[in-house]
Amino acid sequence: MARVTIADIAERLGLSKASVSYALNGQAGVSEQTRQKVVAMAAELGWHPSFSARALSRSRADAIGMVLRRDPALLGTEPYYMRLLEGVEDVLSEAGQSLLLRMVGTTPGRDTAVYERWAGEGRVDGVIVLDRAIDDPRPALLTRLGLPFVLHGVLPSGAGERIEDQHRDAQLIVAHLDELGHRRIAHITGPLGLAHEVDRRTAVRHESTARGIAVEFAEADYTFDTAHARVLELLSSGIRPTALVFSNDVMAVAGLRALADAGAHDVAVVSWDDSMLCQFSYPTVTALERYPDRAGRRSAAMLLELLDGRSWSTAAPSPSTLVVRETSTPAPRP
Amino acid sequence: MARVTIADIAERLGLSKASVSYALNGQAGVSEQTRQKVVAMAAELGWHPSFSARALSRSRADAIGMVLRRDPALLGTEPYYMRLLEGVEDVLSEAGQSLLLRMVGTTPGRDTAVYERWAGEGRVDGVIVLDRAIDDPRPALLTRLGLPFVLHGVLPSGAGERIEDQHRDAQLIVAHLDELGHRRIAHITGPLGLAHEVDRRTAVRHESTARGIAVEFAEADYTFDTAHARVLELLSSGIRPTALVFSNDVMAVAGLRALADAGAHDVAVVSWDDSMLCQFSYPTVTALERYPDRAGRRSAAMLLELLDGRSWSTAAPSPSTLVVRETSTPAPRP
DNA sequence: CTGAAAGCGCTTACAG
DNA sequence: CTGAAAGCGCTTACAG
Numbered sequence: 001m002a003r004v005t006i007a008d009i010a011e012r013l014g015l016s017k018a019s020v021s022y023a024l025n026g027q028a029g030v031s032e033q034t035r036q037k038v039v040a041m042a043a044e045l046g047w048h049p050s051f052s053a054r055a056l057s058r059s060r061a062d063a064i065g066m067v068l069r070r071d072p073a074l075l076g077t078e079p080y081y082m083r084l085l086e087g088v089e090d091v092l093s094e095a096g097q098s099l100l101l102r103m104v105g106t107t108p109g110r111d112t113a114v115y116e117r118w119a120g121e122g123r124v125d126g127v128i129v130l131d132r133a134i135d136d137p138r139p140a141l142l143t144r145l146g147l148p149f150v151l152h153g154v155l156p157s158g159a160g161e162r163i164e165d166q167h168r169d170a171q172l173i174v175a176h177l178d179e180l181g182h183r184r185i186a187h188i189t190g191p192l193g194l195a196h197e198v199d200r201r202t203a204v205r206h207e208s209t210a211r212g213i214a215v216e217f218a219e220a221d222y223t224f225d226t227a228h229a230r231v232l233e234l235l236s237s238g239i240r241p242t243a244l245v246f247s248n249d250v251m252a253v254a255g256l257r258a259l260a261d262a263g264a265h266d267v268a269v270v271s272w273d274d275s276m277l278c279q280f281s282y283p284t285v286t287a288l289e290r291y292p293d294r295a296g297r298r299s300a301a302m303l304l305e306l307l308d309g310r311s312w313s314t315a316a317p318s319p320s321t322l323v324v325r326e327t328s329t330p331a332p333r334p
Numbered sequence: 335m336a337r338v339t340i341a342d343i344a345e346r347l348g349l350s351k352a353s354v355s356y357a358l359n360g361q362a363g364v365s366e367q368t369r370q371k372v373v374a375m376a377a378e379l380g381w382h383p384s385f386s387a388r389a390l391s392r393s394r395a396d397a398i399g400m401v402l403r404r405d406p407a408l409l410g411t412e413p414y415y416m417r418l419l420e421g422v423e424d425v426l427s428e429a430g431q432s433l434l435l436r437m438v439g440t441t442p443g444r445d446t447a448v449y450e451r452w453a454g455e456g457r458v459d460g461v462i463v464l465d466r467a468i469d470d471p472r473p474a475l476l477t478r479l480g481l482p483f484v485l486h487g488v489l490p491s492g493a494g495e496r497i498e499d500q501h502r503d504a505q506l507i508v509a510h511l512d513e514l515g516h517r518r519i520a521h522i523t524g525p526l527g528l529a530h531e532v533d534r535r536t537a538v539r540h541e542s543t544a545r546g547i548a549v550e551f552a553e554a555d556y557t558f559d560t561a562h563a564r565v566l567e568l569l570s571s572g573i574r575p576t577a578l579v580f581s582n583d584v585m586a587v588a589g590l591r592a593l594a595d596a597g598a599h600d601v602a603v604v605s606w607d608d609s610m611l612c613q614f615s616y617p618t619v620t621a622l623e624r625y626p627d628r629a630g631r632r633s634a635a636m637l638l639e640l641l642d643g644r645s646w647s648t649a650a651p652s653p654s655t656l657v658v659r660e661t662s663t664p665a666p667r668p
Numbered sequence: 669c670t671g672a673a674a675g676c677g678c679t680t681a682c683a684g
Numbered sequence: 685c686t687g688a689a690a691g692c693g694c695t696t697a698c699a700g
Binding site for chain 4 (some may be wrong): 339348349351352353356362363364365368390391392393575
């Protein structure tokens with residue numbers, strides 16, 4: 001079964017290929033009557049535009065790319081990414097765009113090679129960049145390659161809405177602990193090479209200080225073992241915090257284990273990411289629902305608008321919600 | 335910065351476009367000396383083949399597609415899919431192929447529309463089909479569309495290696511419970527519209543019967559709430575099972591909760607899928623590590639071989655491993 | 669409103 | 685071993 005082309009449609013209708021093309025694309029240049037005949041014939045023959053022919057003549061790939069560069073083993077455990085992809089994909093498919101996905105692990109430079117290839121081959125029209133790092137080289141690279149991009153979670157104003165997001169989230173968390181009576185807390189962050197982790201730390205410090213709460217920080221790497229070790233260190237230090245904030249769900253669960261191991265049962269725990277892990281752990285963990293799918297929708301919409309040269313009509317992101325669970329224990333009376 | 339094309343290379347070297355193309359593709363028709371000059375010039379000019387031009391002239395998209403049609407909310411919680419994607423993606427990128435991802439939720443027919451469009455537009459060269467259902471309409475559809483495909487987890491022999499896989503996995507699980515002394519077990523399955531769930535049930539029944547173990551089944555839908563309800567029903571029935579097998583990790587954790595709610599603390603639990611949920615729950619859950627990434631690699635390799643018209647050189651899948659944890663409790667003495 | 673023609677950047681028979 | 689040419693299936697100025 002040979003492919004049906006516009007030449008077939010044109011021939012059957014006694015028209016030129018150009019007219020058929022105009023009709024099919026809703027452009028001026030054909031009468032309404034002709035257009036309808038063309039559309040009907042296209043449907044009858046089961047015509048679909050050839051993706052590659054269209055891409056070649058328009059020089060648009062109608063695809064956008066995402067490179068995930070976290071450790072694949074960790075990716076599987078963090079529902080954040082799947083939900084993010086879901087939101088991105090939803091917007092793209094509505095717009096008739098495809099999503100190209102690449103997972104490159106953490107080896108430095110592998111993502112760079114993918115961007116260079118994508119740009120060189122014209123395989124994608126733009127990319128969404130995740131996990132912005134301090135001094136991230138990717139924006140400069142992508143600019144040099146002429147590959148449009150958006151930084152996930154950052155508004156184009158440059159100021160970085162992401163920072164505002166982290167502040168709002170930090171407020172939710174610290175205010176909650178404040179209400180529970182905690183005066184000394186600790187925040188176990190992810191890698192401080194990631195911009196949003198630095199933002200979170202800054203925001204937690206600011207919000208705690210404003211409320212007269214003592215705060216300390218420990219850097220971990222999103223894994224169970226490291227977080228577990230950090231918590232044991234914190235507990236063995238001079239003055240124990242009465243509440244712990246973790247930058248993701250896996251570390252929060254590691255915290256639970258460490259607290260149990262150390263017999264410290266009255267310490268409150270909050271996770272910056274919600275997941276089934278928080279929902280079904282023992283005890284269940286208070287966590288921030290950040291709606292990653294909506295964030296994904298927003299980034300995808302921003303990229304499409306950028307590609308179309310439209311302005312930033314995208315609505316502000318929905319604020320996070322704190323889901324209170326069993327680890328929201330009050331501070332012990334001194 | 336206009337795109338560098340083979341015409342540019344040809345002009346600089348005083349060759350024809352054809353010679354350049356032959357040289358770049360490693361085909362006969364140019365001297366080794368010419369080839370080297372061409373390759374060097376291509377590198378110097380930063381040439382990359384235009385993806386769309388190549389796709390148009392070769393009528394190959396160099397991309398394969400996957401349609402995920404489980405509930406997006408559940409997708410995020412099941413690391414199985416992320417790990418599967420990781421394996422698929424790894425094989426594809428090594429072969430210079432791209433992965434197109436679509437998530438369509440559970441609305442019937444939405445996946446069909448995607449396949450029709452992909453086939454019509456020539457956007458992918460083939461697809462990997464997941465979650466094969468009883469009387470699955472997709473193979474017939476894809477055949478009609480002329481879109482090559484592999485059924486994930488099924489060897490092309492037709493007999494269905496998947497069934498063998500489920501039997502081997504059922505053996506691992508039932509033998510383990512047998513050793514622990516259990517004589518009465520229950521298996522909470524996923525939806526029985528899915529082929530592999532039926533296979534699992536058959537395999538568990540067969541293996542249990544062979545060992546003189548009484549077995550009963552309850553159908554659930556992979557969600558927490560349904561599984562929770564099923565377990566409570568099982569416990570309130572006449573003779574309690576002393577061990578429960580769950581077809582995924584979320585249901586296993588729901589089982590833990592139901593057992594705790596009913597005060598049935600000595601019931602053993604095994605999950606057919608491993609995840610952090612099993613690893614970090616309380617108590618920790620014995621689970622089957624099925625290496626979904628390897629299964630993904632295998633399906634991707636099979637599809638590429640199919641597209642190349644090569645034979646099935648793909649190695650057999652690695653057998654699963656049972657990870658024994660705290661819920662592997664022995665049967666109570668009568 | 670319609671048609672003939674060139675072009676997007678490759679690949680691939682076909683002559684030399 | 686090399687070159688001129690047609691073709692993949694669209695889009696888009698350009699004449700009529």
